[in-house]
Amino acid sequence: MNFIIAGAVEAVKELYGQEIAENVINIQETRKEFEGQVTIVVFPIVRFSKKSPEETANDIGSFLQQNVAEVTGFNVVKGFLNLVIAESYWIDLFNNTLLQPDFLSIKPRGEKVMVEYSSPNTNKPLHLGHVRNNLLGYSVSELLKADGYEVIKVNLVNDRGIHICKSMLAWQNWGNGETPESSGLKGDHLVGKYYVLYDKKEKEELQNIISTYHEIGTTLSQFQKDKFGGAIGVLQTALDQNDPQALKRGFDIFASTVQNIINRFQSEENFDNIQEFVTLVNNSSFVSVAKMLQQWEQGDTEVVGLWEKMNGWVYEGFDVTYKKLGVDFDKYYYESNTYLLGKDTVEEGLAKGVFFKKEDGSVWIDLTADGLDQKLVLRADGTSVYITQDLGTAQMKYDDFGMDKSIYVVGNEQDYHFKVLFLILEKLGKSWAKGLYHLSYGMVDLPSGKMKSREGTVVDADDLVNEMVETAKQKTEELGKTNDFSEADKEDLYTTIGLGALKYFLLKVEPKKRLLFDPAESIDFQGNTGPFIQYTHARIKSLLSRADYHYAVADYSNIKLTPTELEMVMLLAKYPTEISEAAKAYSPAFIANYLYEVAKLFNKFYHETPPIIKEEDTAAKQHRLNLCKIAADVIKSGMGILGIKVPERM
RNA sequence: GCCUCCAUAGCUCAGCUGGAUAGAGCACCGGUUUUCUAAACCGUAGGUCACAGGUUCGAAUCCUGUUGGGGGUACCA
Structure with missing residues (x-):
């Protein structure tokens, strides 16, 4: 419809002696109840014509009818100029554009874009939320291809961490060697079953710890009671809140309290009274699973073997689901390979003065000037946090593919994370940072509320x-x-x-x-x-x-x-x-x-x-x-x- | 507390950078098959575009505030 805009600009020039920009001409499809196909909204032109909207519309309408061959008629309704375009125009359009073999062909634009999506955890099967992610990621990829981009579809698999160890531990303790074959379960479902079981067992243990405390409470000294009582309270609260993070914090506080008491009373007589209790705590799944993660990081062959076996089951299961959904990937990245990345980037940031180090050795960036907070990028003990990995992974992906744009298809609960991530990369002077985009999508909720894998309230x-x-x-x-x-x-x-x-x-x-x-x-x-x-x-x-x-x-x-x-x-x-x-x-x-x-x-x-x-x-x-x-x-x-x-x- | 996203018909959703009388589907009610597929088509009904201000010739759309809901908020990913 460019010829209409050009014609209207010309009309204003001829009729009113005014040079106007093309964007002054506002065109839209004519509403069905009026005659014509294209409508010019004349209100914005009135200040150039210095006439009423109706007069202006009539002026321009006549001009177009006389000077633009395709315009065969017009009518004016209030400030709207409806133009009748010759039928031959539409027929030509149909024959010469739509009917041509290249109408649906893709016109390459010579740009590369990476779309990262799916990014599942290997401790449970995919649910409806993942389905939305997968379909969205795949579809956006196809969309960008259709728009002429070269697209690289990437899946960054979250295959390590404490949550993975939970399924592993549960299987080891209570699995009796069950396999996908022996159980007839799809691999990812089998592993997910043990993830849920872990959660259940952990809660039971914690309840047991709490009730044991109440049993032995009478034999404790007042000091012990004071100390323990508070920690038990924290734990109970966390348990009631039913939030994994709160639970972890609660347990950490509790565990360190127990440790303090052991250290303090080891030599004293009444220590025996709480021995059973301490054993209970030390043997809890909470402690075991943390130990297992350490062993994994140290490359313990048994743990790594178990990890490989169970992840293998999950991948087989995912492949089936992916195939069924019709989604695929050009490249897989695994967090087990990338979780240590990003430390170079932290060094780089320190050297450039973008990051700063606190007294305890932890590394931070101050984003308060950008309306955000201070953000930790490296722990005091030198280990990575989530964003450290993502900084490193972003660099690695760019080094691997040199793409012009990179789309992260990730839920909106991570909006803040990506805002920070992109801002940091920009501050580090990465030329490619401006091509990063977080395609944020909303959660899929059930009428009963949020889906939770741990509680089995998911749509599989x-x-x-x-x-x-x-x-x-x-x-x-x-x-x-x-x-x-x-x-x-x-x-x-x-x-x-x-x-x-x-x-x-x-x-x-x-x-x-x-x-x-x-x-x-x-x-x-x-x-x-x-x-x-x-x-x-x-x-x-x-x-x-x-x-x-x-x-x-x-x-x-x-x-x-x-x-x-x-x-x-x-x-x-x-x-x-x-x-x-x-x-x-x-x-x-x-x-x-x-x-x-x-x-x-x-x-x-x-x-x-x-x-x-x-x-x-x-x-x-x-x-x-x-x-x-x-x-x-x-x-x-x-x-x-x-x-x-x-x-x-x- | 602060940040952020959302709010349109009973339900699920469109409504592009401000433009004419706010549109669909589902559900409800009524009609259409001797003719190419009735998973379709046609029609009736259903609205204070959360609320209040502001900007403008013109606001569901932009700005401010209020209410309600989701998410996030420094060592989980």
Whole structure:
């Protein structure tokens, strides 16, 4: 529509002798209730014309009608100038742009972008929250590809740390050698089972410690009571709060209190009274799991062997889920290899004066001038924290790929972390820091609140997919449309539809919005849904094949476009713009909503058009089939960006 | 406390850098199949765009404040 803007600028120059910028001309699609296709909002021009909006609109309208060939008429409603564009313009657009083979081809822009997503922990299976992450990450990757970027999909696997050791410890203590084979459980589910078990056992132990304390309490000296009593209180509170971090803090306080008492009373007589109690504490899972992490870091062969075995199970399980979801990666990074990174970066920061060292040796950055806080980047004992690793990993990723942009698909609870991370890298003078972007998305909540793996209140990814496929099967069979399908084709179709419903459901919502998922209410298959769009595609393909469609440009000498056909040409022509806008916003939701419009409009067209197959006017028939063909192509392409397959029949 | 995100129909969501009478789907009610797939189409009804100010020719959209909700907040990732 650039020629309209140019024409309007020219009009203002000719009519009012004013040079105006192009962005003064505000154009939009004409509302359906008025005649015309393009509307110029004239209010911003009034200050140049020094006339009323209506007069200005009339002036410009006449000018455009006389000087711009495509403008064949206009009308003015208040301050809105509605322009009628010649039908030949739309027909040319359709034939020379939409119908050309390169309409959907990608135009490479010679830029590289990395998309990091999924990034699972290897201590539990994937749940609905991960599903949103995976689908979003995959879809954004496809979107950026469609917008001409070279995309590197990366998965940074969180395969180490105290949470991994918890599953390991539980399996070691209470697993009786259970394996995926012996249990029939998928590897990630088996490991997740022990993660939940650990949590349960740990709580029991802590309760036991507390009640044991109350039993022996009477034999303690007043001093011991005072000391212990406080620590026990902290522990009990943490236990009641049901928050892992609070629990860790509570236990740490408690454990150090116990240690102090041991040191103080070791030589005294009544020490025996609390011996049993101390043993209980020292043998607790809390202590064992910390010890296990240390052993892992020291490379203890037994622990590392167990770690490798159990992670192996998890990876096998994840592969199945990933395959089912249709997501993939070009490169895996493992935190077990990267968790020590970043210390060089800390040194660099100290040398540059970006970081400073406190008396205890810990290293910090002061971001108060940027409205943030002081942030620890290295502990006093020289070990890394989360952000240390991320600094190092960011550098490594850039060294490996030299990408222009890097997108982190991570939930919004880490907004602050990434703000700090990017700011630090900028302050360190990394040229690539400005290409970093945190694609932050909202949590998926259940009606009952947040999902928690430890408590088993999660919607499991595998279960969910299976349920969706099962529902798709039921609904399809009710409609009785697959009676002549082979078993394999049926299986395929149900998977396509079930996943289509799930993926569309999660992707049509703006990423940053939080999502409420009610497992009791199944995901719809009608209306603004994946299956509706899939159905539309199948419908078109069926029509094209029955009509024995062949590509050819229609003869338009006797064809007049209906309003709906005109609308379709305009809507389909927007597809490339839609992609680049969606890519700019990193929002597959734009594409989802656009495709819904396309599908809806096609169905309207389909209903109001007499059967195309029986059309005797060959030019009209060709023209309509061409329109159908482009609609199908756009739907297929757009759904591909969402990671959703479209069936030929359904 | 401070920072940040969110609030649009009963429910789930669109509404782009401010533009005309705020749009869909689901659910509800009514209609459409002797014609290319009814997972469709057409229609009725449903709104103080959380609230209050401000900016402007014009505000769901921008600014300020209030309320309600989510998340974060220095050695968990």
